[in-house]
Amino acid sequence: MCEGQKPLKVAVLGCGSVGSQVVRLLTEQAGDLAARVGTRVELAGVAVRRIDAPREVDVPEGLLTTDAAGLVSRDDVDLVIEVIGGIEPARSLILSALEHGASVVTANKALLAEDGPTLFEAAEKAGRDLYYEAAVAGAIPILRPLRESLAGDKVTRVLGIVNGTTNFILDKMDSSGAGFAEALEEAQELGYAEADPTADVEGFDAAAKAAILASLAFHSRVTAADVHREGISEVTAADVQSAREMNSVVKLLAIAELRPGPDGDAVSVRVHPAMIPRSHPLASVREAYNAVFVESEAAGQLMFYGPGAGGAPTASAVLGDLVTVARNHLAGTRGPGESAYADRAVLPMGETRTRYHVAIDVDDRAGVLASVAQAFAEHDVSIQTVRQEGRGDDAQLVVVSHEATDAQLSATVEHLRGMDIVREVTSVMRVEGDTE
Numbered sequence: 001m002c003e004g005q006k007p008l009k010v011a012v013l014g015c016g017s018v019g020s021q022v023v024r025l026l027t028e029q030a031g032d033l034a035a036r037v038g039t040r041v042e043l044a045g046v047a048v049r050r051i052d053a054p055r056e057v058d059v060p061e062g063l064l065t066t067d068a069a070g071l072v073s074r075d076d077v078d079l080v081i082e083v084i085g086g087i088e089p090a091r092s093l094i095l096s097a098l099e100h101g102a103s104v105v106t107a108n109k110a111l112l113a114e115d116g117p118t119l120f121e122a123a124e125k126a127g128r129d130l131y132y133e134a135a136v137a138g139a140i141p142i143l144r145p146l147r148e149s150l151a152g153d154k155v156t157r158v159l160g161i162v163n164g165t166t167n168f169i170l171d172k173m174d175s176s177g178a179g180f181a182e183a184l185e186e187a188q189e190l191g192y193a194e195a196d197p198t199a200d201v202e203g204f205d206a207a208a209k210a211a212i213l214a215s216l217a218f219h220s221r222v223t224a225a226d227v228h229r230e231g232i233s234e235v236t237a238a239d240v241q242s243a244r245e246m247n248s249v250v251k252l253l254a255i256a257e258l259r260p261g262p263d264g265d266a267v268s269v270r271v272h273p274a275m276i277p278r279s280h281p282l283a284s285v286r287e288a289y290n291a292v293f294v295e296s297e298a299a300g301q302l303m304f305y306g307p308g309a310g311g312a313p314t315a316s317a318v319l320g321d322l323v324t325v326a327r328n329h330l331a332g333t334r335g336p337g338e339s340a341y342a343d344r345a346v347l348p349m350g351e352t353r354t355r356y357h358v359a360i361d362v363d364d365r366a367g368v369l370a371s372v373a374q375a376f377a378e379h380d381v382s383i384q385t386v387r388q389e390g391r392g393d394d395a396q397l398v399v400v401s402h403e404a405t406d407a408q409l410s411a412t413v414e415h416l417r418g419m420d421i422v423r424e425v426t427s428v429m430r431v432e433g434d435t436e
């Protein structure tokens with residue numbers, strides 16, 4: 001089957017969690033990969049920072065190098081796998097690889113979300129492939145379904161749990177009543193969260209993935225800077241308890257949707273914690289799993305679920321791209337490039353329509369409920385439900401609003417905070433899905 005065909009030479013940049021698993025799979029599955037691709041896939045080199053560092057895989061002798069720039073510019077390298085992460089030197093190495101005629105597979109969501117267009121244009125110019133299925137939701141096939149399977153449909157909404165670390169923390173807070181700090185510590189002990197967990201807990205990682213999902217779903221350029229981002233570090237045990245009382249859970253959601261804008265459909269894209277009812281399919285996504293819920297005009301609702309992080313699951317997605325790119329290479333063709341023809345505007349968060357859950361400690365006296373309802377009405381926010389619980393001289397009111405613009409809702413909360421009868425606004429959380 002592979003007789004006479006030149007082997008395909010692959011350079012791997014970075015040999016950490018993902019890179020070591022990519023090298024392991026390339027080595028262990030060499031026979032099957034050759035059969036699937038139609039020629040042998042050979043390691044040309046593995047770029048690392050330190051040759052003598054301990055690593056999870058035995059790299060064949062002579063293939064390790066600290067000269068990543070030299071490796072990507074070699075004439076015999078057909079495909080470069082970038083799993084270093086970060087912006088530089090990853091961007092320069094990818095651009096150099098493309099200029100030197102190699103196709104590229106990367107898992108680097110931070111770079112794609114910050115400067116994807118530069119990379120897509122370079123791939124187009126070079127006539128090479130740039131694939132990145134591993135960059136969003138790890139092993140879960142989600143980018144290819146959006147880019148290819150749903151290319152004939154109109155996607156209207158993508159709603160996802162795309163960060164494993166934060167899902168683990170929120171799940172722990174829900175199942176054991178733990179506070180944020182305690183749940184984070186457990187996530188770190190289990191190796192889900194990094195020593196510096198900022199990118200995960202503050203939503204940067206999910207925002208990068210949201211930008212990539214929105215770009216592909218809506219055929220537009222969306223970058224990380226377009227994404228409204230809030231993390232989970234402010235989510236309290238009281239918020240989680242409040243959600244429980246509503247038969248809901250708190251999840252960090254990445255939401256990208258088409259909404260009417262001044263010149264046709266615009267894109268709204270945001271990452272924030274939100275309450276969703278326990279009956280919603282995303283509520284059952286536990287621990288560090290990811291899931292992406294897609295709504296489109298013709299297909300209806302689709303859900304993609306699986307491991308969104310970890311060396312081996314992420315390497316699975318990288319290897320899937322490798323096989324596709326290798327087949328394209330042998331056929332002398334390339335896959336679809338960036339599709340940004342729709343060129344949609346991005347709606348500011350203030351104009352995005354959302355719903356709020358607000359828990360308020362108030363004086364327990366006549367007229368309080370009417371005053372709170374009046375505050376909502378003054379900002380033209382309609383109330384869906386109110387629950388009241390008297391506790392002596394104070395009471396707790398839990399209000400769930402109908403959809404209004406985020407600006408109207410946050411103005412309502414500010415207004416409530418300034419009212420004499422309001423002792424404290426104890427929980428403010430956006431709501432997604434139909435609550436009871």
Ligand SMILES: NC(=O)C1=CN([C@@H]2O[C@H](COP(=O)(O)OP(=O)(O)OC[C@H]3O[C@@H](n4cnc5c(N)ncnc54)[C@H](O)[C@@H]3O)[C@@H](O)[C@H]2O)C=CC1
Binds near residue numbers: 135
């Ligand atoms: N770990 C995961 O679960 C997932 C990771 N990713 C992405 O995969 C990429 C790699 O992530 P990990 O493997 O987790 O990171 P890692 O930190 O474990 O590995 C990166 C490796 O690159 C090496 N490196 C850094 N600069 C280098 C240079 N100039 N030359 C050669 N090697 C260099 C580092 O020494 C390290 O060993 C990142 O873009 C990340 O966002 C994507 C999905 C999931």
Ligand SMILES: N[C@@H](CC=O)C(=O)O
Binds near residue numbers: 162165200205309310
């Ligand atoms: N840190 C990320 C890893 C995958 O992208 C996560 O926790 O999901």
Ligand code: NA
Binds near residue numbers: 134135136137141317
């Ligand atoms: Na994926």
